[in-house]
Amino acid sequence: MISRYFNPYTDFGFKKLFGEEASKDQLIDFLNQLLPLQHQIAELSFKNPENMSDTLDERKSIFDIYCQNKTGERFIVEMQKAKTQFFKDWSLFYSTFPIRDQGKKGLWDFYLLPVYFIAILDFKYDEKEDERKFRRDVCLKDQDGDVFYNKLHFKFLQMPLFNKQEHELVTHFDKWVYFLKHLEDFDHIPAILNEPIFQKGFDIAEVSHLNSDQYDAYLKSILSYNEAKAVTDTAFDEGKLEGKIEGKIEAMHSVAKTLKAQGITVSIIALSTGLTEQEIEELK
Structure with missing residues (x-):
């Protein structure tokens, strides 16, 4: 409307x-x-x-x-x-x-x-x-x-x-x-x-x-406005999701490092964090 x-x-x-x-x-x-x-x-x-x-x-x-x-x-x-x-x-x-x-x-x-x-x-x-x-x-x-x-x-x-x-x-x-x-x-x-x-x-x-031509121009302008906002909002939401994923991975890396320092086996660390054994081996 x-x-x-x-x-x-x-x-x-x-x-x-x-x-x-x-x-x-x-x-x-x-x-x-x-x-x-x-x-x-x-x-x-x-x-x-x-x-x-x-x-x-x-x-x-x-x-x-x-x-x-x-x-x-x-x-x-x-x-x-x-x-x-x-x-x-x-x-x-x-x-x-x-x-x-x-x-x-x-x-x-x-x-x-x-x-x-x-x-x-x-x-x-x-x-x-x-x-x-x-x-x-x-x-x-x-x-x-x-x-x-x-x-x-x-x-x-x-x-x-x-x-x-x-x-x-x-x-x-x-x-x-x-x-x-x-x-x-x-x-x-x-x-x-x-x-x-x-x-x-x-x-x-x-x-x-507004006359008919102006009204048509306004409707096109609304469409352009909504498209621009939608693109920005989508990019922002994707950025937030990407940030959450990166944060979760960093947290798992931190947990894996702690367990590794305590002498826990790589296979158990992998089961606990969801990381691969290779990823865990490469952690410093």
């Missing part, structure tokens, strides 16, 4: 909500919640990310939204629906595109305008649970924690880690995150989101407002 509002984690939903001229004010409002006062956006224009890529393969995997404000700062806004191997490397690699885009032919003093890479993630990329943070604001710092370079910024939002309920929302940023995380689940506009900027978002996201 299709929900009343579309899934903003799909390519279609995300670009419809933030990546069109008609929804530009929403993108500006959302970005301004993440940006420092000196880089607040009044106006912006969308840029074609494919113009920055050198190869066809790069164009196939280019980011969702690339835009620039009137003073020249560049912004990459990416919605990642499935966990990506080497995600941090991936983010750093793609942040170099708007840097290279500023290069000028002929004499150039290498002056650069700020670049922001903003990633909204439908997964947890931190492996260690005690190190997980919903929001991470990253820039280059030296060994004393002082900012070394203030023109390259990364902002990561691990959406599964945002657990605030409606009554706990305090800031406008809280409301945006709550809106994005729960949009597909709403069947009406919550009172706390009954503001013009969110009312417009709900209006754009209402599936019944």
Whole structure:
């Protein structure tokens, strides 16, 4: 059953909500919640990310939204629906595109305008649970924690880690995150989101407002989203199973070593652990 509002984690939903001229004010409002006062956006224009890529393969995997404000700062806004191997490397690699885009032919003093890479993630990329943070604001710092370079910024939002309920929302940023995380689940506009900027978002996201071509595109986007999530979940489950098997084998090796050190015969150790006699003989 299709929900009343579309899934903003799909390519279609995300670009419809933030990546069109008609929804530009929403993108500006959302970005301004993440940006420092000196880089607040009044106006912006969308840029074609494919113009920055050198190869066809790069164009196939280019980011969702690339835009620039009137003073020249560049912004990459990416919605990642499935966990990506080497995600941090991936983010750093793609942040170099708007840097290279500023290069000028002929004499150039290498002056650069700020670049922001903003990633909204439908997964947890931190492996260690005690190190997980919903929001991470990253820039280059030296060994004393002082900012070394203030023109390259990364902002990561691990959406599964945002657990605030409606009554706990305090800031406008809280409301945006709550809106994005729960949009597909709403069947009406919550009172706390009954503001013009969110009312417009709900209006754009209402599936019944899509024409037939848009609806077909959305269904394809849902399929792509579900496939990506399924592949990631399967790989994760297989990894957990493989880890359990490896752990069990290591435990049996440990038991076998202990029994072997106590002078127990190899045949009895094999019966006790399930290891072959050859495996036991090779244990040191």
